[in-house]
Amino acid sequence: MIEVENLPKFYGSVPALSQVNFRVDQGEIVGFLGPNGAGKTTALRILTCFMPPTSGTARVAGLDCQLHSLEVRGKIGYLPENVPLYLDMTTQRFLAFAAAAKSVPRSRLPQELGRVMEICSITAVADRIIGHLSKGFRQRVGIAQALLNDPPILILDEPTIGLDPTQIIEIRSLIKELGKERTIILSSHILPEVSQICQRILIINKGQIVATDTAANLTAQLQQNLHVYLQVEGPKIEVTKKLATLAGVLDVKPADVAGTYLIETARGEDLRPLLARTVVEHGWQLKELKLQDLSLEDIFMQLVTDEESGEEQE
Amino acid sequence: MKGVYTVFRKELYRLFASPIFYVVAFIFLTLVGYFFYSSVAYYSLLSFQAGRDPFLSEQLNLADMVIEPFFGSISIVLLLMVPIITMRLFAEEKKTGTAELLFTYPISDRGAVLGKFSAAISVLLLLLVGTLPAMVLLEVLANPPWPVILGGYLGLFLMSSSFVSLGLFASSLTENQIIAAVTSFGALLLLWIIGWTESLVGPTLGSVLKYISLLTHYDNFAKGILDSRDVIFYLLFILLFLFSTLRILESRQWRG
Numbered sequence: 228m229i230e231v232e233n234l235p236k237f238y239g240s241v242p243a244l245s246q247v248n249f250r251v252d253q254g255e256i257v258g259f260l261g262p263n264g265a266g267k268t269t270a271l272r273i274l275t276c277f278m279p280p281t282s283g284t285a286r287v288a289g290l291d292c293q294l295h296s297l298e299v300r301g302k303i304g305y306l307p308e309n310v311p312l313y314l315d316m317t318t319q320r321f322l323a324f325a326a327a328a329k330s331v332p333r334s335r336l337p338q339e340l341g342r343v344m345e346i347c348s349i350t351a352v353a354d355r356i357i358g359h360l361s362k363g364f365r366q367r368v369g370i371a372q373a374l375l376n377d378p379p380i381l382i383l384d385e386p387t388i389g390l391d392p393t394q395i396i397e398i399r400s401l402i403k404e405l406g407k408e409r410t411i412i413l414s415s416h417i418l419p420e421v422s423q424i425c426q427r428i429l430i431i432n433k434g435q436i437v438a439t440d441t442a443a444n445l446t447a448q449l450q451q452n453l454h455v456y457l458q459v460e461g462p463k464i465e466v467t468k469k470l471a472t473l474a475g476v477l478d479v480k481p482a483d484v485a486g487t488y489l490i491e492t493a494r495g496e497d498l499r500p501l502l503a504r505t506v507v508e509h510g511w512q513l514k515e516l517k518l519q520d521l522s523l524e525d526i527f528m529q530l531v532t533d534e535e536s537g538e539e540q541e
Numbered sequence: 542m543k544g545v546y547t548v549f550r551k552e553l554y555r556l557f558a559s560p561i562f563y564v565v566a567f568i569f570l571t572l573v574g575y576f577f578y579s580s581v582a583y584y585s586l587l588s589f590q591a592g593r594d595p596f597l598s599e600q601l602n603l604a605d606m607v608i609e610p611f612f613g614s615i616s617i618v619l620l621l622m623v624p625i626i627t628m629r630l631f632a633e634e635k636k637t638g639t640a641e642l643l644f645t646y647p648i649s650d651r652g653a654v655l656g657k658f659s660a661a662i663s664v665l666l667l668l669l670v671g672t673l674p675a676m677v678l679l680e681v682l683a684n685p686p687w688p689v690i691l692g693g694y695l696g697l698f699l700m701s702s703s704f705v706s707l708g709l710f711a712s713s714l715t716e717n718q719i720i721a722a723v724t725s726f727g728a729l730l731l732l733w734i735i736g737w738t739e740s741l742v743g744p745t746l747g748s749v750l751k752y753i754s755l756l757t758h759y760d761n762f763a764k765g766i767l768d769s770r771d772v773i774f775y776l777l778f779i780l781l782f783l784f785s786t787l788r789i790l791e792s793r794q795w796r797g
Binding site: 314 | 543544546547548550551554555558559637638639640641642643644645646647648649793794
C-alpha cells in the first residue's frame with residue numbers, strides 16, 4: 228500500500244531524514260516511534276504530499292507522491308500535528324468544506340457529515356465554533372475531517388497528544404476500530420500507546436529507521452537476558468552474595484525499594500524455583516518473586532543509545 | 542483548477558465570519574459618503590455662484606466636478622483597505638498550520654489561489670455596490686452621465702482587483718499578516734505614484750514609469766474613456782501576481 232525507498236530529506240543542509248526505507252501493507256496499523264525531532268513528522272508530510280523528499284521515492288497505492296500528488300491526496304486522510312483547524316468556522320461548516328475539498332458529491336454530503344460526526348461523537352457540537360471547543364473535541368474534529376470520503380489510508384500525527392486520559396482511551400479504541408478496514412500510520416512518542424494500538428512498530432531515531440517489527444518480537448529480540456524481580460526480607464549483603472554465587476545468575480543488583488533485588492539470569496533458564504529454595508533455606512522471608520519483561524521503554528532506550536554508541540565507533 | 546469553488550466558498554464564509562470585513566466596510570462607506578457629500582456640496586455651491594456668471598457655468602459639469610473626484614477618492618480608500626482584506630489569505634493559513642490541511646486535500650494550488658482571489662474580489666465588488674446609492678442620489682437630483690459612471694466603476698473594479706492580486710502575493714510570502722499588509726500597501730503606493738517622477742528621469746524611463754503606474758491607467762476610466770490598453774494592463778498585472786503567487790506556493794516543493 229505504501230512504499231518508501233531511499234528517502235532523504237534535508238532542511239537546508241540539515242538532514243531530517245537519512246536513507247529511509249519501509250513498506251506498509253494494506254490493512255496494517257503501523258506506529259512511528261521516535262524521540263522529538265527524530266523525523267516522524269517529516270516522513271508523514273512527505274507521504275501526504277505536503278512536501279517532497281530531497282530525493283528517493285514515496286509511493287502510495289502504487290502512485291508516486293510527487294507525480295500523482297492529487298490522486299494520492301485523495302486516498303489519504305491526514306491529521307496533521309497539533310490539529311490545525313479553521314477556528315472561526317463551525318464544526319459542520321468546516322467538515323462541509325473538507326468534504327467538498329475531498330470531492331464528496333453534494334447529494335451525499337449530509338449523510339457523509341452525519342457518518343463521520345457519529346463515529347467521532349461530535350454531533351453535539353456540530354453548530355459550535357471550532358475555536359470555542361475544548362482540545363479533545365478539536366482533536367475529534369480533526370479525526371473526523373480525516374475520515375471524510377472514507378479514505379483507504381489514514382495518517383495520524385500524534386493523535387492523542389494533549390488529551391486527558393479518558394479521551395486518550397477513547398481515541399485509541401477509535402483508531403483500533405478504524406484500523407479494521409484501513410491502513411493506518413500513526414506517529415507518537417508515547418510508547419505504551421504504540422504498543423497497544425499498532426501491529427507493527429517503526430522506530431525512528433535521528434532520521435533513520437532503527438528497528439521495525441511487532442512489539443512482541445522487538446521485545447524478544449532485544450531481551451538477551453532475563454530479569455527476575457525478587458523481594459526478600461533478610462540481611463542485604465549476605466543475600467546479594469549468596470544469590471550471586473548461584474549457577475546461572477549473571478548479576479544481582481538492588482532494585483527500587485529496600486529489600487528488593489533485580490537478578491539478571493541467562494536466557495532459556497528459569498531460575499525462579501532455585502531462587503525461591505535458596506531464600507527459604509536460609510531462613511529469609513520471601514515476599515515476591517517474578518519474571519520481569521523488558522518494557523518497550525527499555526527497548527527504545529536501548530535502541531536509541533546503541534545507535535549512538537554505534538555511531539561513535541564508526 | 543480543482544477546488545476553486547470549494548476554496549472560494551470557504552474564504553467567503555471566513556471573510557464574512559470575521560469582524561475585519563464589517564470594520565473595513567463601515568469605514569470604507571463612511572469615508573466614501575463623506576467624500577461624496579463634500580464634492581456634491583462644493584458643486585452645488587459653485588453652481589449657485591455660476592448662476593450669475595454664464596462664463597463659469599459653461600465649465601461646470603457633474604462628470605468633472607463630482608464623479609471623477611468621487612471615484613478618485615474611492616480608489617485611495619481602496620488602496621488603504623485592500624491590503625487589510627488580503628493580508629490574511631495565505632499568511633494566516635501558514636501561521637495557524639491550516640496550510641498543511643489545505644495542501645494535503647486533493648485541491649490544486651491553482652484552485653486555492655483562484656478561490657482565494659475570487660473571494661476577495663467578491664468582497665470588493667460588494668463594497669463597490671455599497672457606493673451605488675450615491676449614484677442613484679445623483680440620478681434623482683441631477684442628470685449624471687452614466688457612461689462615465691459605468692466606466693469609472695469598471696476602472697475601479699479592475700484596479701482594485703490588481704490590488705487584490707498583489708495583496709494575495711504579499712500574503713503568500715510571509716506567515717505574518719502585518720508584514721503582508723505593510724508589504725502590499727507599500728508596493729501599491731509606490732506603483733500608484735511612480736509616474737510622478739516622469740519629468741525628472743528623462744523621457745524614456747519616464748514614459749516607462751508612467752506606463753507601469755496604476756494611477757495613469759485609471760485616469761482614463763475616471764474620465765469615461767475605455768481604452769483596451771488600460772484593460773489589458775490591469776489584466777496582465779493581475780495575471781502576473783497570481784502567477785507569482787502560484788510560484789511562491791510551489792516553492793515549498795523545492796525549498797530546503
